[in-house]
Amino acid sequence: MMPRPNPMIVPEGRKKVRVVVKKKGFTERQRAFIREFVTNGNNGTKAAIAAGYSEKSARKIASENWTKPDIVQEKDRLMSKIADECGCTKELVFNKLKEATTLDMDSKGSIVLKALELIGKHHGLFTDKSEISVKSHEDWLDDMKDE
Numbered sequence: 001m002m003p004r005p006n007p008m009i010v011p012e013g014r015k016k017v018r019v020v021v022k023k024k025g026f027t028e029r030q031r032a033f034i035r036e037f038v039t040n041g042n043n044g045t046k047a048a049i050a051a052g053y054s055e056k057s058a059r060k061i062a063s064e065n066w067t068k069p070d071i072v073q074e075k076d077r078l079m080s081k082i083a084d085e086c087g088c089t090k091e092l093v094f095n096k097l098k099e100a101t102t103l104d105m106d107s108k109g110s111i112v113l114k115a116l117e118l119i120g121k122h123h124g125l126f127t128d129k130s131e132i133s134v135k136s137h138e139d140w141l142d143d144m145k146d147e
Contacts, residue, residue: 021074029053033065038078094119 021031032051040046044062053061065071083089100108100115120126 021078025070026074030065030071033062034071034075034078037062037075038082094122 021034026034029051033047033053036050037044037047040050044066045058048058048062048065049055097115097119100111101119103112105112117126
């Protein structure tokens with residue numbers, strides 16, 4: 001399995017994106033965690049360790065940080081900024097997936113199938129929808145009165 005590409009390694013001719021956590025209200029460790037997560041290939045445990053948390057608690061801290069909406073929002077903002085500045089737009093991704101579907105099925109079948117799977121997921125073709133009806137406490141009491 002190939003390692004994830006690091007979004008901070010920029011091809012020649014493109015500038016490196018400056019990652020600045022702007023939002024106020026974060027501790028220095030939280031700022032460092034967000035910055036490290038965005039620049040290290042999206043590994044929460046490694047980001048926590050690099051931000052100064054102990055190796056023993058890093059996994060737990062990373063998990064806790066993702067329950068905090070402000071941290072998630074700032075991470076999403078930075079990831080979008082990086083994608084925009086590096087030219088990785090939605091259109092580019094969909095065009096590349098579309099190109100992959102035209103490859104020869106005999107030699108590149110797994111690539112074609114994966115591209116079709118990702119396009120299908122985007123369009124919601126593989127979601128199972130279940131209809132669930134839930135009675136509230138009041139509905140249950142009304143049914144009791146009717147009997």
